[in-house]
Amino acid sequence: MVQWPVKGTQEYISLAPSKIIAVGLNYHAHVQESKVFDLKKLEVPSEPVLFAKTPNVLIGPDEPIVIPALLKEYHFDENRIDHEAELAIIISKKCKHVTERDALNYVLGYTCFNDVSQRNIQKSDASGWFRGKSFDTFGPIGPVIVPPNLLPDPQKLAISCRVNGKTTQAASTADMIFSIRKLISFISHNFTLEAGDIIATGTPSGVSPIKAGDEVEVEIEGIGILRNPVIEEVL
Ligand code: MG
Numbered sequence: 001m002v003q004w005p006v007k008g009t010q011e012y013i014s015l016a017p018s019k020i021i022a023v024g025l026n027y028h029a030h031v032q033e034s035k036v037f038d039l040k041k042l043e044v045p046s047e048p049v050l051f052a053k054t055p056n057v058l059i060g061p062d063e064p065i066v067i068p069a070l071l072k073e074y075h076f077d078e079n080r081i082d083h084e085a086e087l088a089i090i091i092s093k094k095c096k097h098v099t100e101r102d103a104l105n106y107v108l109g110y111t112c113f114n115d116v117s118q119r120n121i122q123k124s125d126a127s128g129w130f131r132g133k134s135f136d137t138f139g140p141i142g143p144v145i146v147p148p149n150l151l152p153d154p155q156k157l158a159i160s161c162r163v164n165g166k167t168t169q170a171a172s173t174a175d176m177i178f179s180i181r182k183l184i185s186f187i188s189h190n191f192t193l194e195a196g197d198i199i200a201t202g203t204p205s206g207v208s209p210i211k212a213g214d215e216v217e218v219e220i221e222g223i224g225i226l227r228n229p230v231i232e233e234v235l
Helices: 027-032 069-072 119-124 180-190
Strands: 020-024 049-053 066-067 085-091 108-114 138-148 158-162 166-172 199-200 215-220 224-232
Touching: 069 119, 085 158, 085 180, 085 215, 108 215, 108 224, 138 224, 180 199
Parallel strands: 020 199, 066 224
Antiparallel strands: 020 049, 085 108, 085 199, 108 138, 158 166, 158 215, 215 224
């Protein structure tokens, strides 16, 4: 079982969240590239766009992202699986109805997350994004949990992604539409957050396809590099 080191301590923690709440469309440039809205009246969301990923997605650094064998049965013209570099928040204690002012008091730490997404299924499933976002291994996280005292301003961090060494995403967490404080508060007004729950705060523009044989790296300033190879599932 993977354990993640906590920066500045000798501790390692397991990540066994009761839920992973992810945020869609939380960077302006990514809203535009997603073409989710009619381009003539493109607009940013009026409140955070939330969806869930299931805990079976979680893998650690250097573990492979596995492309499900099931996808071959669909014969997509392009089997499109994208990386999405994101800042993840790990919740420290049970909370509900948290104010924005108090929100950061419920953060155990920050780390890198890759919200791996299968686009064909994400677009076509009648129930929405669930299946395309929650295949096994579609949530690499790590390499280290950084406590808030070691990352005093999480809203000013360079965030980037590389595929085989080539930069595909490069932005700042300052570009989020809804801030970390706002996200924790909003989510906690919808759902009770438990210790260990994970919030994935959305990805900047530049999401790009990955395929078997690739190596994908998510890097966030002050946290480190989350590196994972991509392989095909062999039955
Ligand atoms: Mg995402």
